[in-house]
Amino acid sequence: MRAACLKVLLLVSSCFATAHAEQADTLVIGADLAEIVDQLQATSRLLGRDDSSLHPAQVASLPSVGYLRQLSAEGILALKPKRVLISDAARPAIVVRQLESVGLEVIRVDRGKSINDIARKIQQVAVAMGREERMHSLIAKQQVLTAELAAVPRLEGRKALFIFNRTGMTPLVMGRDTEASAALEQAGISNNASFKAYKQVAGESMVALAPDFVIISKAGLQALGGEDNLWKLGGLALTPAGRARRLVQVDDQALLNLGPRTAAAMLQLRQDAGALFQ
Template structure:
């Protein structure tokens, strides 16, 4: 057999392998568990096989409209099996573990994409999803783009010292704020803000006394959290909020918490947008203070 014929047969075998793999992928039924994994699939154009999702998948709209198999951390084997999946693509915190083991035991393929909850790991997550879905090249390109945006954010000049409270949820008259060891804390640090409640861990309720003591300059709240409070007017009426710089100057930024805190493909852009919003707010505040100081000076001048 000459070299030319050998090369032709090798190429034919390789092409047949690609076609076989493509046909198999096209006929598979996938369930995605985790909003970040779902968004990554969509960005890579690898979502055509997805037929169901969990409750945390709220974007893109087409995927959010698919049947849900339950909440990410409280799945049941019966619910997942009801959609007859061939493959499950799951975030690392999907569970319970026993349910995933039951699904694997009955022949469902399960791929866990587990990465640290850091901004630096977003690119690794994207590459992992790209490899698992035969989109390796697209995954590499997207990961590089996202890493470039994070580098752009990290290289921005420092903000003036600014304390922020990140309100995720709300119960009664007590806002639930982000402490350290949270995605919100990471986001605040990434844009150059100081978390006014960094001394506490996790998301905890913050009373009026603590709110007044920490005196945040800016309130950052999720759109859903603001709606739960009753809107912006209700936010400023929370006990002791009027005693804070944020309350006195009405310094508020609303965010899409899924996009910002999901640590998926939308996160770097959302961080850059948050940074721009903070800069605009601080600039407006400084201009207002300068105008007020000039007006006061003019009043006392002879």
Template sequence: MTSYYIKTRLLGIAVLGWLLAGTPLAHANERWVVLGGDIAETVAALEANINVIARDDTVVYPTSMAALPSVGYLRQLSAESVLSVKPDQVLAAGHAGPKEVLEQLGAVGVSVELISAPPTLNAIADKVRAVGQVTDRRDAAEALANALNAKLDRLASLSALPPTRAMFIMQHSGLTPRAAGSDTAAHTALEAVGLANAFAEMQGYHSVGAEALARQAPEIVVVSERGLAAMGGEAALWQLPGMALTPAGRARQFIVINDQALLGFGPRAPDQLLTLRQDVEALLGITATALISP
């Protein structure tokens, strides 16, 4: 029987296959495939000395990794595609899959490390430490984790905003925007900066029509860059059915965010949250409190 390992790191290690003895160390001459935008971002932030030769479709930052060959979509991988780049190591987000594909990779001698983290802000630092352990950048990871936690602590310590209802548009589908409800990264982001999610009663992302927009009455629209571009820009945003009936539509109050930087809960997320808080304060006419320090 061929020995192989698939490890899931973070808050303990769950073994999904047969384990090789010891923890894999990063070697510059090994060929690495990185799967998951947050994992790639973390590898880059740690300046890990690993030879990354491929990525998946969700890796769009940094540009150096985005330029690498893609082996497919994170959740719909095929063993043939990954093996075509001849990897020695696969470093992946915990929701990479299917599981059977990862087991096939391990069965032919490719080591697979899964960094599994809940989609919460508190897990960002643990994710950084886990990637640091796999890539042999423990000291750098500890320093980065502490810095990121300090920024999140600063955000949490800011004075409460006046009660303000916001909606988060991730995508645009036909004539209706696709808004974020509870149990989404966007909902977490809105709450983190002190906004109330106008669509918190629904779960996940759903299309919302004119009646729902008028009823929930968001005062601020937070929209992703990709979502705004897909609908045709700011003018198209305000022309969405029902948007003119909302306080946000009447006042033309909206904020554009980089959803990949903010919602991936990688190392860029704390600064993105502080920037979002600054933008909200500016719209509400509040003296800036969320100052970003180096």
């Protein structure tokens, strides 16, 4: 009887210890970091996120502290986090200093510029979240995908046009020095836009770009009302891409945020783009 009671007490004690260890005490700011936390199976530790962190659904269901580049210390502190895992892309920078000044544990993670930075971010997040035992397999998976992508030859002689669109906004072409352009380069695809940043392009300017195919997010295409409306954008129907209706749809968050899904998304983009010309 005493032995049975002891087993029950040990089991209850273990459950309490696990619950304490997995207490939701961390706020994540940055979609890449949120996805890494999820892949490390530490989502139960999160109590909030920023507006950009929408994957997976369990993360998206958490309270948001607002837009990544328009944060306020008050909004963050209202959730009473013990720890803040924050991308260096977050703004304004003074918010980070304010959080540190009140004694919060703030882990700043450099977003990086290529898929080669993902392993470093996984390691940093794993250490912060106490998930070192899971990081090795996740990093190994990234290394395999990166090697596969590097082994795929560039898509030579074909020019892509990446269109960014959201409900209620004017479609924009993503030019040089953008996350989209960097993603295309790493996927072995040439960005046809020679201008920098984002720009509205239509009419003769669109015809002059003469893209061979168009890339747009699934959400962006839906916001336009479907593929037929895409080709109605000014001048696009008169380009090689429009005449042949060559289109690749992507998950732009997976492709652009340099998180654990990015290498696979780049590889898929390269394969889908290549298939258009076979």
